[in-house]
Amino acid sequence: MKRTLSIVLGLVVLISLLGPVMAQEELPRTETLYVGGGLWSQPNNFNPLVSWAAVTGTIGLIYETLFIYDPLRDKLEPWLAESGKWVNDTVYEIKLREGLTWQDGKPLTAEDVKFTFELAKKYPGISFSPIWSWLGEVKVIDNRTVQFIFKEPHYEEWKYWLYNIPIVPEHIWKNIKDPVNYANTDNPVGSGMYKLYKRDQMRAIFIRNDKWWGIKYFGKPAPKYIVYVIVYSNNLALSMLVKGDLDWSNFFIPGVPDVKSKYGIVTWFDKAPYHLPANTAFLFLNNQKPPLNNPEFRRAIAYAINPKEIAARASQNQVTPADPTGLLIQYPAFKKIYYKEAVEKYGFTYDPKKANEILDKLRFKDVNGDGYREFPDGKPLKLTIIVPYGWTDWMEMARIISEQLGLVGIRVEPKFPDFSKYYEDLTKGTFEMAINNFGSQVYATPWQWFNWLLYPGVTPIGKPTYSGNWGRYKNEKVAELLHLINIEKDENKKLQYYHELQEIFLKDLPYIPLVYNGAWFEASTQYWTNWPTEHNPYAFPITWQGYWQMGGLKTLLGIKPAQKSTETVKEKTQTVVVTETVVKTETEKITETPTTTQSQSSPTTTATEGGICGPAAIIGLAAIPLFLRRRK
Amino acid sequence: MSGIRRYLVRKIIIYILTFIFAVTIDFIIPRLMPGDPIAVLLSRFATLPDVTKYLHSYFMQAFGLDKPLWVQYITFWKAVLHGDLGISIYYYPKPVAQIIKEALPYDLALLVPSIVASWIVGNWLGALAGKNRKLDSYLMPIFYFLQASPYFWFAILLAYLFSVKLGWFPIAGAYSYGIIPSLSWTFIKDYLHHWFLPFLSLFLVQLGGWAIGMRNMIIYEIEADYARYLESLGASERLIMKHAFKNAMLPQITGLALQLGLIVAGNVTVQVVFSYPGIGYVLMQGILNQDYFLIQGCFLVIILNVLVANFLIDLLYAVVDPRVRSAYMEGA
Numbered sequence: 001m002k003r004t005l006s007i008v009l010g011l012v013v014l015i016s017l018l019g020p021v022m023a024q025e026e027l028p029r030t031e032t033l034y035v036g037g038g039l040w041s042q043p044n045n046f047n048p049l050v051s052w053a054a055v056t057g058t059i060g061l062i063y064e065t066l067f068i069y070d071p072l073r074d075k076l077e078p079w080l081a082e083s084g085k086w087v088n089d090t091v092y093e094i095k096l097r098e099g100l101t102w103q104d105g106k107p108l109t110a111e112d113v114k115f116t117f118e119l120a121k122k123y124p125g126i127s128f129s130p131i132w133s134w135l136g137e138v139k140v141i142d143n144r145t146v147q148f149i150f151k152e153p154h155y156e157e158w159k160y161w162l163y164n165i166p167i168v169p170e171h172i173w174k175n176i177k178d179p180v181n182y183a184n185t186d187n188p189v190g191s192g193m194y195k196l197y198k199r200d201q202m203r204a205i206f207i208r209n210d211k212w213w214g215i216k217y218f219g220k221p222a223p224k225y226i227v228y229v230i231v232y233s234n235n236l237a238l239s240m241l242v243k244g245d246l247d248w249s250n251f252f253i254p255g256v257p258d259v260k261s262k263y264g265i266v267t268w269f270d271k272a273p274y275h276l277p278a279n280t281a282f283l284f285l286n287n288q289k290p291p292l293n294n295p296e297f298r299r300a301i302a303y304a305i306n307p308k309e310i311a312a313r314a315s316q317n318q319v320t321p322a323d324p325t326g327l328l329i330q331y332p333a334f335k336k337i338y339y340k341e342a343v344e345k346y347g348f349t350y351d352p353k354k355a356n357e358i359l360d361k362l363r364f365k366d367v368n369g370d371g372y373r374e375f376p377d378g379k380p381l382k383l384t385i386i387v388p389y390g391w392t393d394w395m396e397m398a399r400i401i402s403e404q405l406g407l408v409g410i411r412v413e414p415k416f417p418d419f420s421k422y423y424e425d426l427t428k429g430t431f432e433m434a435i436n437n438f439g440s441q442v443y444a445t446p447w448q449w450f451n452w453l454l455y456p457g458v459t460p461i462g463k464p465t466y467s468g469n470w471g472r473y474k475n476e477k478v479a480e481l482l483h484l485i486n487i488e489k490d491e492n493k494k495l496q497y498y499h500e501l502q503e504i505f506l507k508d509l510p511y512i513p514l515v516y517n518g519a520w521f522e523a524s525t526q527y528w529t530n531w532p533t534e535h536n537p538y539a540f541p542i543t544w545q546g547y548w549q550m551g552g553l554k555t556l557l558g559i560k561p562a563q564k565s566t567e568t569v570k571e572k573t574q575t576v577v578v579t580e581t582v583v584k585t586e587t588e589k590i591t592e593t594p595t596t597t598q599s600q601s602s603p604t605t606t607a608t609e610g611g612i613c614g615p616a617a618i619i620g621l622a623a624i625p626l627f628l629r630r631r632k
Numbered sequence: 633m634s635g636i637r638r639y640l641v642r643k644i645i646i647y648i649l650t651f652i653f654a655v656t657i658d659f660i661i662p663r664l665m666p667g668d669p670i671a672v673l674l675s676r677f678a679t680l681p682d683v684t685k686y687l688h689s690y691f692m693q694a695f696g697l698d699k700p701l702w703v704q705y706i707t708f709w710k711a712v713l714h715g716d717l718g719i720s721i722y723y724y725p726k727p728v729a730q731i732i733k734e735a736l737p738y739d740l741a742l743l744v745p746s747i748v749a750s751w752i753v754g755n756w757l758g759a760l761a762g763k764n765r766k767l768d769s770y771l772m773p774i775f776y777f778l779q780a781s782p783y784f785w786f787a788i789l790l791a792y793l794f795s796v797k798l799g800w801f802p803i804a805g806a807y808s809y810g811i812i813p814s815l816s817w818t819f820i821k822d823y824l825h826h827w828f829l830p831f832l833s834l835f836l837v838q839l840g841g842w843a844i845g846m847r848n849m850i851i852y853e854i855e856a857d858y859a860r861y862l863e864s865l866g867a868s869e870r871l872i873m874k875h876a877f878k879n880a881m882l883p884q885i886t887g888l889a890l891q892l893g894l895i896v897a898g899n900v901t902v903q904v905v906f907s908y909p910g911i912g913y914v915l916m917q918g919i920l921n922q923d924y925f926l927i928q929g930c931f932l933v934i935i936l937n938v939l940v941a942n943f944l945i946d947l948l949y950a951v952v953d954p955r956v957r958s959a960y961m962e963g964a
Contacts, residue, residue: 025811025812025814025816026810026811026812026818027810027811027812029810032810034809034810040676041722041723041917041921042723042726042731044723044724044725044726045724045725045726047725050724051677051679052673052674052676052677052679052687053673053676053677053724053725124686124690125687125690125691125694127679127683127687128683129686130680130682130683130686157680160680164679180694181694181719181725182725183725183726198812200813201734201735201806201909202805202806202809202909203809205812227809227810229809232804232907236803236804239803245809417666418667418920419672419920419921420665420666420667420668420669420672420920420921420922421666421667423667423668423671423672423675424666424667424668424671427668427671438675439679439681448680451680451681452680452681455681457681457682457685464668464671464688465681466674466681466682466684466685466688467681467684468681469681545676545677546677
């Protein structure tokens with residue numbers, strides 16, 4: 001027993017001696033930006049060509065696109081490209097900026113752009129390869145000029161791809177045999193302002209590229225390191241945020257008003273709803289299933305639902321009720337196509353009386369006197385509404401909608417299957433009602449929003465569909481309009497088509513817009529300041545996958561270190577250090593972790609004590625039986 | 633010697649059959665779950681419907697999920713026998729084997745100490761209780777409480793008390809977000825800090841079971857004829873206890889084997905509570921996202937784990953327990 005003890009003690013001593021000698025690394029807190037909200041599994045994939053599987057930041061931080069899109073101003077802004085224009089109806093020409101370089105120092109040229117696009121022609125697993133069904137050729141004119149020659153120009157679609165296709169270096173990717181299954185985790189080389197530094201099961205760490213080509217155009221981003229963390233729940237995100245462990249959060253956080261006033265957390269708006277809208281949550285109705293296949297019945301449902309109550313109860317007013325069209329009219333791209341007259345004519349508001357009238361007229365009556373209506377032929381009417389289990393705000397929404405529809409005599413049962421089951425029912429069209437918002441987000445073109453929602457190429461029920469037309473709404477005119485908008489160059493005609501589309505939507509009401517889901521953004525000013533807000537709207541501050549090029553990058557360029565607060569923090573830590581010099585052999589760096597709790601409560605000290613407590617308790621526990629045994 | 637060989641051959645055959653059966657179930661179960669893993673995978677990213685449609689069929693083929701089930705089954709066995717666990721769908725394109733390899737150290741660092749420590753401490757406390765009636769009346773309720781607590785419930789309790797309320801320990805992860813793993817005192821301290829609560833919840837729950845088992849055995853042994861005989865000969869209490877303890881240990885070793893199998897399940901829930909990046913957590917992610925290959929891989933490791941543990945205990949038994957040996961000797 002004595003021997004075991006001495007071995008244990010020896011090890012402890014050895015480790016503590018080794019400690020200071022071995023290179024130990026802790027990221028300097030004042031130069032590190034902690035971000036969360038867009039990483040949901042281990043960061044394993046930094047391949048920008050399979051954008052749906054790539055870790056957030058792969059496109060944007062490491063690999064860059066020709067343009068970025070600012071939804072607040074509805075502007076495609078030049079990024080790698082200096083300019084881009086239609087030379088004629090079928091040829092789009094871009095000019096690259098001067099002095100573009102890859103992170104390994106090699107120049108980024110027109111050849112790289114051509115190579116990137118052609119890679120997708122060769123390997124069909126690459127996300128943007130369907131583009132080749134209407135793109136004819138990519139031609140290099142000179143080192144900085146590329147022409148895209150289209151077989152059939154899809155003007156709207158092209159707009160989307162311009163800020164979504166990442167350019168990759170030819171000199172590296174030409175040697176990669178299987179670019180679709182390539183994880184690209186060992187030193188990915190892009191052209192962006194950050195490089196991949198380290199990664200493990202719970203985070204990805206990026207380090208600033210001090211030789212970034214963009215410094216001369218945009219300046220240098222302030223954070224030296226970006227730690228993008230996986231946070232497992234909204235509540236955990238909240239506690240990390242108030243402790244200062246998370247600087248930039250894109251989570252839905254319950255109780256934002258409280259958190260804001262107590263901890264000085266920054267959100268976009270000072271008052272409710274606190275957040276910009278990110279997308280539209282719809283109540284999807286199965287358009288193939290009676291009675292939901294009847295537009296009048298759908299209209300009755302629309303009148304019976306009160307989105308105000310939904311916003312208040314399910315999301316604590318952090319979201320706002322949606323417009324009858326569902327369009328994200330807060331953004332200029334959507335506002336300019338908005339057809340107000342149609343909304344005035346065919347729109348709807350919460351009006352249960354009208355709902356009752358319609359249902360009575362359709363002869364849905366309560367025959368058996370149980371308080372719920374039956375089909376005109378007397379068959380029982382019972383609908384279900386599905387939402388994934390654990391998505392608490394949506395679950396609450398489903399319950400509220402059931403209650404509200406119950407009030408006009410429609411019996412609806414909310415159901416909460418696991419996500420994969422929910423998604424199967426949704427894609428295969430085997431549901432009756434469902435809440436969803438997956439592709440209804442802000443895009444450079446409302447066409448894409450409509451194309452997701454009303455996609456004409458739906459499959460029959462039982463086969464998966466890949467758009468947002470889950471309920472399989474079919475309308476020849478809509479299909480035609482979507483196609484026309486995509487291939488039309490004349491803006492006035494385009495607007496006309498958009499108006500027609502909205503009119504059809506409002507008349508037919510295939511789906512019911514509920515609320516605008518928030519572009520969740522909460523930031524701590526403890527280490528970083530100058531966050532974009534309604535008063536300083538320089539960027540759309542979202543870091544979800546696919547959003548870096550819509551404002552995440554601009555936010556990074558805009559934030560500044562909070563000099564003052566870090567100094568006070570340092571003072572605080574020094575007092576902490578004194579109280580616990582016993583264990584800490586080497587301190588300066590270590591003590592920056594406990595500073596995280598700067599809020600008025602005092603978990604700072606307890607947290608640091610825990611550090612000693614843990615190991616001590618273990619050794620203690622391990623030692624007790626040994627000691628007692630010896631006495632026997 | 634041939635007795636032992638016969639014993640072993642029989643055991644090995646049983647283990648192989650169990651393995652085939654378990655692996656087959658391992659193959660079938662995830663596929664019986666409703667849902668479509670590729671669709672779930674693609675749902676993470678909003679892009680054009682045409683693109684999604686196209687990628688869906690591409691990846692169904694790439695993962696071989698468009699083939700009939702029996703073809704998939706044969707492919708699966710071929711791969712398993714080559715030690716290839718496939719590519720994870722959810723963690724695409726990371727190989728399952730690599731995911732497990734990265735997660736395993738966290739499991740071992742949590743499991744081995746907690747099993748060993750709870751076994752030692754539990755047996756010791758149980759023996760103490762069995763010997764001392766007064767102590768027994770205090771300890772037994774505690775043991776029963778611990779043993780009856782489900783792992784996840786106990787873990788949540790500890791997490792609430794020590795992380796949320798007292799703030800002594802971090803609530804999630806294996807180390808702080810701002811620290812790069814290295815062999816430094818800073819990291820080790822941080823690691824232990826995160827390790828302690830999951831360890832404690834596993835340790836405490838298991839402890840109860842061991843202690844109860846040991847206590848009952850000791851009471852039984854002390855009242856056994858040989859113990860009374862020794863007592864009448866005037867042997868010291870120490871000597872009697874020594875014999876009683878030795879005899880009581882045997883079932884505890886069996887228990888250890890069983891526990892090794894059961895602990896995996898307990899470990900899963902504990903890891904989920906603390907978001908601890910071991911196999912339990914990975915498995916949970918795999919199940920939630922219908923990642924067939926990841927689920928299969930994790931279960932395969934767990935199955936192997938249980939089988940090997942049981943096999944080792946069988947071997948140990950043949951050495952430790954003369955009755956096992958003699959049973960096969962006679963037959964030979």
